[in-house]
Amino acid sequence: MVWDVLNVIGTIAFAISGAIIAMEVKYDIIGTYALGMITAFGGGAVRNLLIGIPIENLWQQTPLFIIALITITIVFLLPAETVHRMKKWNLFDAIGLSAFAVQGGMHAYSNDLPILAIMFSAAITGAGGGIIRDVLAQQKPIVFQKEVYLFWAMLAGFIIGMGWAEKPYQLYILFGVILVLRVMSYRLGWCLPIRTVTKLQEN
């Protein structure tokens, strides 16, 4: 149940985020649908691939596909001003990240994987769609940028892996906390340490 709710939330949020970026880089309507769908389902596909779940399981989610298609249609039809407001704070990317990170963590946890694998599953499920989205829109992946991103996904995985969040209400709280932390990182410019190494011309 929690699983399905998070799945729907994450799918909608990433579909929105993919569609918005597609419109920003001037892709046409089909490109908008394509990028929205790829963003919504890419993270799960990469996770399945890496964890060894048949990737074609993807296709047994017809209701989710329909939800994503409807979502993208709505985004496409919204007035420009509304879309602008939706882009604020990268909110939908953050919702997708949090929902899928928790879900990816739950998935690995229920398979009794070791804690590092659970953290990884949370990270890749939460971040995978966004990475693919940014590569296909020719943008530097937001995931690796300076505001804290992957860390929150891994934190979600860690908390789930320690068995600290098993009941539905705990998982929903975890989702909310990760979401708030991510939005705050972006808004307040929280940074993890960066080591800058300037690029030298070699000869």
Added chain:
Amino acid sequence: MVWDVLNVIGTIAFAISGAIIAMEVKYDIIGTYALGMITAFGGGAVRNLLIGIPIENLWQQTPLFIIALITITIVFLLPAETVHRMKKWNLFDAIGLSAFAVQGGMHAYSNDLPILAIMFSAAITGAGGGIIRDVLAQQKPIVFQKEVYLFWAMLAGFIIGMGWAEKPYQLYILFGVILVLRVMSYRLGWCLPIRTVTKLQEN
């Protein structure tokens, strides 16, 4: 038979298109071969991956590999002027798209998949190689750009999925029609609706 003919046509066309782009972005001879091969076989590989066919089936196509290698060799040796002429209208990309879209649609149709899956298979088989090619050449994927592209592949999938093209001659006609439609879109600048959302600096 139709399958094999389209396979050969699509492989040759995408090998040419990948090799030309590699030369444009100044990759060396091995890079040209690599990008040509990746473009020619990437779409099928991604489709196999997503549909659940063992991806290593790829390796049972020795004749096709040889055809692609010979094709790239010829492109590499052609005079610059001829290569320029071959780039006109993105013709070879269009041939590859049409051939592989029909073939991808046929593949899914023969497996009794639902119509949406057939359309998807046509789209990803037709467009996958070109997406990988453009990402590796650091160009914005042509697939998502404003002239109609994915739509034609999905149209091919739709027509096949409805059972409107089953006999060889019908499939060849479909290939030709999709090809002409794609070239015309590019030449005449046909566009699907675009929603432009300017990029805002947020604070």
Added chain:
Amino acid sequence: MVWDVLNVIGTIAFAISGAIIAMEVKYDIIGTYALGMITAFGGGAVRNLLIGIPIENLWQQTPLFIIALITITIVFLLPAETVHRMKKWNLFDAIGLSAFAVQGGMHAYSNDLPILAIMFSAAITGAGGGIIRDVLAQQKPIVFQKEVYLFWAMLAGFIIGMGWAEKPYQLYILFGVILVLRVMSYRLGWCLPIRTVTKLQEN
């Protein structure tokens, strides 16, 4: 044994190379770890995927993961000057390329694959991690650039495929030779033929 030694060498070298590039493009500490790990394990993952080995075998390499994590931690803590010196000649990328090319070749050879498949396995295992690294750091893949790169990996595969390097000391020598050849290509600007085709504006 040779296999394991090369695995450790290649993993360390690519982890260093991924971490350095992440710092160059100003990714944060988690982004640095992520890109380091992806570079270290990406080539093997892509190879497994294409050759049909279950990709989740990746996860049975806990010692290697730990080695890579420690390596990246060290790189992150090194003084800037040392990091600069490590970037010279793309040395670590070259070490990773050579180690994984030989290893990828050995892998395919021990499975009695045909010589072209052995050359391909050497190329993709050696180059795969670097390609993914460069795409994720939004750089033009070094693999395809003008200084000889893929050719050396394929040469390693060819020599292994011909049965000319079977004993451990032969394989170590092969590793060293490929490494020296790659570094010399870069330092001396060795080039394979390039066909430059200028980009035309079409109308």
